[in-house]
Amino acid sequence: xxxxxxxxxxxxxxxxxxxxxxxxxxxxxxxxxxxxxxxxxxxxxxxxxxxxxxxxxxxxxxxxxxxxxxxxxxxxxxxxxxxxxxxxxxxxxxxxxxxxxxxxxxxxxxxxxxxxxxxxxxxxxxxxxxxxxxxxxxxxxxxxxxxxxxxxxxxxxxxxxxxxxxxxxxxxxxxxxxxxxxxxxxxxxxxxxxxxxxxxxxxxxxxxxxxxxxxxxxxxxxxxxxxxxxxxxxxxxxxxxxxxxxxxxxxxxxxxxxxxxxxxxxxxxxxxxxxxxxxxxxxxxxxxxxxxxxxxxxxxxxxxxxxxxxxxxxxxxxxxxxxxxxxxxxxxxxxxx
Amino acid sequence: xxxxxxxxxxxxxxxxxxxxxxxxxxxxxxxxxxxxxxxxxxxxxxxxxxxxxxxxxxxxxxxxxxxxxxxxxxxxxxxxxxxxxxxxxxxxxxxxxxxxxxxxxxxxxxxxxxxxxxxxxxxxxxxxxxxxxxxxxxxxxxxxxxxxxxxxxxxxxxxxxxxxxxxxxxxxxxxxxxxxxxxxxxxxxxxxxxxxxxxxxxxxxxxxxxxxx
Numbered sequence: 281x282x283x284x285x286x287x288x289x290x291x292x293x294x295x296x297x298x299x300x301x302x303x304x305x306x307x308x309x310x311x312x313x314x315x316x317x318x319x320x321x322x323x324x325x326x327x328x329x330x331x332x333x334x335x336x337x338x339x340x341x342x343x344x345x346x347x348x349x350x351x352x353x354x355x356x357x358x359x360x361x362x363x364x365x366x367x368x369x370x371x372x373x374x375x376x377x378x379x380x381x382x383x384x385x386x387x388x389x390x391x392x393x394x395x396x397x398x399x400x401x402x403x404x405x406x407x408x409x410x411x412x413x414x415x416x417x418x419x420x421x422x423x424x425x426x427x428x429x430x431x432x433x434x435x436x437x438x439x440x441x442x443x444x445x446x447x448x449x450x451x452x453x454x455x456x457x458x459x460x461x462x463x464x465x466x467x468x469x470x471x472x473x474x475x476x477x478x479x480x481x482x483x484x485x486x487x488x489x490x491x492x493x494x495x496x497x498x499x500x501x502x503x504x505x506x507x508x509x510x511x512x513x514x515x516x517x518x519x520x521x522x523x524x525x526x527x528x529x530x531x532x533x534x535x536x537x538x539x540x541x542x543x544x545x546x547x548x549x550x551x552x553x554x555x556x557x558x559x560x561x562x563x564x565x566x567x568x569x570x571x572x573x574x575x576x577x578x579x580x581x582x583x584x585x586x587x588x589x590x591x592x593x594x595x596x597x598x599x600x601x602x603x604x605x606x607x608x609x610x611x612x613x614x615x616x617x
Numbered sequence: 618x619x620x621x622x623x624x625x626x627x628x629x630x631x632x633x634x635x636x637x638x639x640x641x642x643x644x645x646x647x648x649x650x651x652x653x654x655x656x657x658x659x660x661x662x663x664x665x666x667x668x669x670x671x672x673x674x675x676x677x678x679x680x681x682x683x684x685x686x687x688x689x690x691x692x693x694x695x696x697x698x699x700x701x702x703x704x705x706x707x708x709x710x711x712x713x714x715x716x717x718x719x720x721x722x723x724x725x726x727x728x729x730x731x732x733x734x735x736x737x738x739x740x741x742x743x744x745x746x747x748x749x750x751x752x753x754x755x756x757x758x759x760x761x762x763x764x765x766x767x768x769x770x771x772x773x774x775x776x777x778x779x780x781x782x783x784x785x786x787x788x789x790x791x792x793x794x795x796x797x798x799x800x801x802x803x804x805x806x807x808x809x810x811x812x813x814x815x816x817x818x819x820x821x822x823x824x825x826x827x828x829x830x
Contacts, residue, residue: 363716365769366716366767366769367767367769369716369717369718369743370718432719432721433682433721433724436678436679436682437682437686439679440633440679440683481677482676482677482678483677483678483679483721484677484678484679485677485679485680488679517796518796519676539800560800561768561800562768562771562797562800562801563800565768565771566801566805598768598769599768599769600768600769600771
């Protein structure tokens with residue numbers, strides 16, 4: 281059984297040789313290769329090379345064509361500050377400068393900002409691993425992208441003060457997300473993960489999610505499935521339990537659970553959805569390998585009777601993580617056999 | 618002492634309704650209520666109820682932002698530009714450290730502290746450590762709050778206490794919060810307190826200042 285088959289078995293609750301393990305290694309792949317993070321997020325060839333090297337080192341089940349959370353907003357017109365050893369940050373939000381929605385246009389993934397480089401990374405990675413290992417692309421959720429276009433406070437106050445205008449922005453964001461995600465699929469990604477931390481219940485209450493977010497995510501995931509995504513993976517950071525009941529209607533096949541979500545509660549709420557998680561991300565920096573191994577074993581035991589599980593971190597494994605901690609998580613699934 | 622009806626103000630603040638909050642404040646002032654009474658029985662009462670609602674499961678930034686915006690409008694009504702500033706419990710310096718441009722969490726903490734009687738000096742986001750220490754010294758702060766959404770600022774967070782000691786400011790208490798920092802123990806990032814929510818931080822400061830909430 282190869283990695284891709286193993287992951288699809290987990291998605292479909294079928295038997296597999298072992299539990300799949302996905303380490304959310306993004307910028308850590310650059311750290312590992314002694315490459316600057318600033319270069320990594322701007323060069324698709326380099327990103328793919330670093331991801332391949334990390335895969336060879338750790339032997340987990342997926343690679344990521346993923347740069348940072350500012351790819352879409354930059355392609356639309358926000359300006360960024362790049363740094364050597366950190367992810368880029370937004371210098372000016374496009375909608376903070378007074379530009380109205382009617383001035384914005386959906387970016388062309390083959391032309392605008394760093395989108396073409398990300399597509400190159402997806403293409404290279406798929407060429408490298410074929411259908412042996414899952415190639416994951418990444419788009420922001422419409423809610424998170426809207427916040428990246430104008431800043432969090434401005435966006436959230438707009439949602440309350442002028443909900444119709446906010447809804448139009450979300451629709452625009454959904455269109456951007458669909459076009460970029462479909463382009464990633466066409467470039468070779470097996471699926472684009474939807475990263476949507478700003479929809480976390482720690483940011484917005486569940487009724488807000490139901491009113492503004494749910495239908496747009498459903499639209500996004502339907503488009504991805506039509507374009508050939510192997511599965512729909514939704515990554516919402518934080519204490520997501522209040523919004524998990526919406527996931528089946530949205531069309532989520534893999535639900536990421538962060539470290540603060542109780543796995544049994546997530547299993548009860550989503551009995552037929554594959555879950556991935558949920559080791560504390562900072563533990564990969566601060567803990568010892570034995571602790572990661574123990575936590576991995578605890579999770580594997582918790583899901584042993586159910587299946588539908590991919591062992592991973594609760595969110596991104598920080599770039600500065602200790603490699604021996606990532607290895608400890610991967611080795612834990614090997615001990616199952 | 619309490620001859621006035623504060624429930625409508627509290628309710629408007631909790632609803633995040635800034636217009637009604639200001640109208641209620643004007644009504645109370647017109648009826649003869651004192652500014653301190655409005656703060657204690659209106660704003661602080663609303664903050665206590667919001668604090669009680671903010672369990673780990675029910676905490677959301679939007680609700681607190683809306684309440685905070687209404688609180689700030691009420692404070693402007695009570696203390697318009699040029700009016701003497703209200704008495705405060707202590708000065709707290711806040712920042713998101715260099716490399717982190719996320720300031721929503723910090724701004725929420727600022728609002729909670731302001732509404733509960735602290736003077737807040739906000740060093741903003743992407744703040745270099747030296748600038749932060751300068752502000753702490755200049756403002757004679759009781760404590761410093763650092764907010765971090767991304768793990769890459771942890772090395773800087775760890776340096777804050779040593780920098781304070783270097784400058785003879787070892788008495789200043791250090792608080793940390795935000796999505797990345799709240800995953801850590803206080804000991805592991807060398808601060809005095811790690812808060813899961815803004816209200817945790819306010820309670821810690823109230824213990825330091827001996828304030829009742």
